[in-house]
Amino acid sequence: MNFAFMKTRHGKAITYAVLAVILALLPWMLTGGFENGKSWVRAVDFALLYIMLALGLNIVVGYAGLLDLGYIAFYAVGAYVYALLNSPHLAAILPAWLIGPNFIVMLVVAAVFAGMFGVMLGTPVLKLRGDYLAIVTLGFGEIIRIFLNNLDRPVNITNGPQGINNIDKVHFLDIDFGRPMEWLGLTFDMVHLYYYLILAFCIFIIFVTLRLQHSRIGRAWVALREDEIAANAMGINIRNVKLLAFAMGASFGGVSGALFASFQGFVSPESFVLMESIMVLCMVVLGGMGHIPGVILGAIIVSITPEILRDVINPLQEGIFGRRVVDPENLRMLIFGLAMIIIMLLRPEGLWPSKRRAREFHEHDEEAQA
Amino acid sequence: MSALLEIRGIHKRFGGLHALNDVSLSINAGEIYGLIGPNGAGKTTLFNVLTGLYQPDEGAFTFNGKDLFRKKPYVVVESGIARTFQNIRLFANMTALENVMVGQHVRTRTGVIGAVLRHPKARAEEAGIKVRAQELLDYVGIGRRHDELARNLSYGDQRRLEIARALATKPTLLALDEPAAGMNPSETEGLKKLMEKVRADGVTILLIEHDVKLMMGLCDRIAVLDYGKKIAEGVPEAVKNDPRVIEAYLGVAPQ
Numbered sequence A: 001m002n003f004a005f006m007k008t009r010h011g012k013a014i015t016y017a018v019l020a021v022i023l024a025l026l027p028w029m030l031t032g033g034f035e036n037g038k039s040w041v042r043a044v045d046f047a048l049l050y051i052m053l054a055l056g057l058n059i060v061v062g063y064a065g066l067l068d069l070g071y072i073a074f075y076a077v078g079a080y081v082y083a084l085l086n087s088p089h090l091a092a093i094l095p096a097w098l099i100g101p102n103f104i105v106m107l108v109v110a111a112v113f114a115g116m117f118g119v120m121l122g123t124p125v126l127k128l129r130g131d132y133l134a135i136v137t138l139g140f141g142e143i144i145r146i147f148l149n150n151l152d153r154p155v156n157i158t159n160g161p162q163g164i165n166n167i168d169k170v171h172f173l174d175i176d177f178g179r180p181m182e183w184l185g186l187t188f189d190m191v192h193l194y195y196y197l198i199l200a201f202c203i204f205i206i207f208v209t210l211r212l213q214h215s216r217i218g219r220a221w222v223a224l225r226e227d228e229i230a231a232n233a234m235g236i237n238i239r240n241v242k243l244l245a246f247a248m249g250a251s252f253g254g255v256s257g258a259l260f261a262s263f264q265g266f267v268s269p270e271s272f273v274l275m276e277s278i279m280v281l282c283m284v285v286l287g288g289m290g291h292i293p294g295v296i297l298g299a300i301i302v303s304i305t306p307e308i309l310r311d312v313i314n315p316l317q318e319g320i321f322g323r324r325v326v327d328p329e330n331l332r333m334l335i336f337g338l339a340m341i342i343i344m345l346l347r348p349e350g351l352w353p354s355k356r357r358a359r360e361f362h363e364h365d366e367e368a369q370a
Numbered sequence B: 001m002s003a004l005l006e007i008r009g010i011h012k013r014f015g016g017l018h019a020l021n022d023v024s025l026s027i028n029a030g031e032i033y034g035l036i037g038p039n040g041a042g043k044t045t046l047f048n049v050l051t052g053l054y055q056p057d058e059g060a061f062t063f064n065g066k067d068l069f070r071k072k073p074y075v076v077v078e079s080g081i082a083r084t085f086q087n088i089r090l091f092a093n094m095t096a097l098e099n100v101m102v103g104q105h106v107r108t109r110t111g112v113i114g115a116v117l118r119h120p121k122a123r124a125e126e127a128g129i130k131v132r133a134q135e136l137l138d139y140v141g142i143g144r145r146h147d148e149l150a151r152n153l154s155y156g157d158q159r160r161l162e163i164a165r166a167l168a169t170k171p172t173l174l175a176l177d178e179p180a181a182g183m184n185p186s187e188t189e190g191l192k193k194l195m196e197k198v199r200a201d202g203v204t205i206l207l208i209e210h211d212v213k214l215m216m217g218l219c220d221r222i223a224v225l226d227y228g229k230k231i232a233e234g235v236p237e238a239v240k241n242d243p244r245v246i247e248a249y250l251g252v253a254p255q
């Protein structure tokens, strides 16, 4: 692909304008173009939530080089914080002023809470790297899930495996995001309203990530990944910089989780299993570790593909065999596994890597051939 | 005149190995102080305990009147000691410019808020970091390679980049661990000029090096380590003729 055009000032402006129009119209194109358009918009909403998760994990894994296999725990923390403060579940126990806070305040609380959990995970693993770090973080993710599963006794906090129901939709700027709304002759359903809401936060998170990447902090993360001892000897406070990466990454997950809880209206520990952590990691690796556009692409591909499969595979099977032979859900894992293997063999740097990473891998090829 | 760096009675053991045995040195401001000794004598270990990468067992470091014994590396760097590594440790997949920009971390302040909001102060700091990084690359003579990945630089240029990155921390003492290792004579000559320039600009240098000719022409004073012990110290000429030094290097006492 040639992006030279997009690099000019003029080209950049045009690219962004086109992108903005597409993003603004996307839900309407989907509802207008497909019979089950609403479920497509819903899938896109989820894709946006996953983009936030992938960008958060990208800070920890892609920039700072710390392999985290329990990342979904922060999504869970954000989701449960939102759920507990915005549902009838704890309304009788908690003081009234705590229930149903202002939406922006709520998201800040979710981000801060998840960030604190990030530090909680980060502190004991400061000295670990690679495989050891992966194992501990994996355990951390599972511990959080098991806590959520069992914290219904002696005091019922999380309502155990049943999860928390009747979570309030977002109310913000006089809009009830749970109710259809008429505007400009269009009917904005919940999935549409949430699309714009989640998109706004997604853009905010992309912006924050971009700014961090090209900053003193972002460089310190990359230095840490490149050579921890040298980074240490250059006067980087390794402990702080690592904890900051864990906290920043976790807080993105927390925001995404809070939006997820309100969108879904229901949370339970089942949504936060190890497989989800692995999926988010796949998005980062498949797209291109440390490269924002790549990570976004990875998140979109990994989260949308199953939806496409469902819509393509089922009619296809019925056409050929007259019945459903395999469940698309099973096929998803099969295709997904194959795709990962192929990509890692052919393009280990990811589908859309940063220039730095592409150089890193391709110069190895040249060296090998020389 | 009191010393810039006072190293007193330092011990470091690795299990049964006594890598540093009661080492004391004092380095004056403005000098080039050489540290020589056979392989495995403990020179690199002295750098490592001084810069906080390893914990010394006993002793004292006083730098500029400040206690630096068993301090964290970033405290040591903040106080004004920077180092390079015997086996080059650059940020291999960052450009030369970025490497030097990282070196300025300890002298700059922008945090998450500043990075995200990019307020005028943060902007000015970031611009300053870039300008300074380019100046330092020019200073060590690799200004035109600024956009090259560190690992693609020639060996000599990598050594120079490590010096630039260390200078970016604004040190008063620059500790160089075998900077001429693997260089050809003309590169070594260039390196010598660079070190003289650095010293002329007010930075004290603590230098580990094997190249005796280079050391004799460059250093004001030299200390010799052997099996973790300081066996000699003084002006180059005296050290060169010290029988203990000759024995340490040749394994026999001079006739």
Ligand SMILES: Nc1ncnc2c1ncn2[C@@H]1O[C@H](COP(=O)(O)OP(=O)(O)O)[C@@H](O)[C@H]1O
Pocket: B014, B017, B019, B037, B038, B039, B040, B041, B042, B043, B044, B045, B046
């Ligand atoms: N991290 C370490 N663990 C164990 N032994 C070490 C370590 N670092 C250095 N040593 C030992 O300490 C001694 C001094 O090493 P070093 O300081 O690297 O010598 P020099 O730099 O003078 O060649 C050597 O015997 C070396 O094997």
Ligand SMILES: [Mg+2]
Pocket: B043, B044, B045, B086
């Ligand atoms: Mg050595």
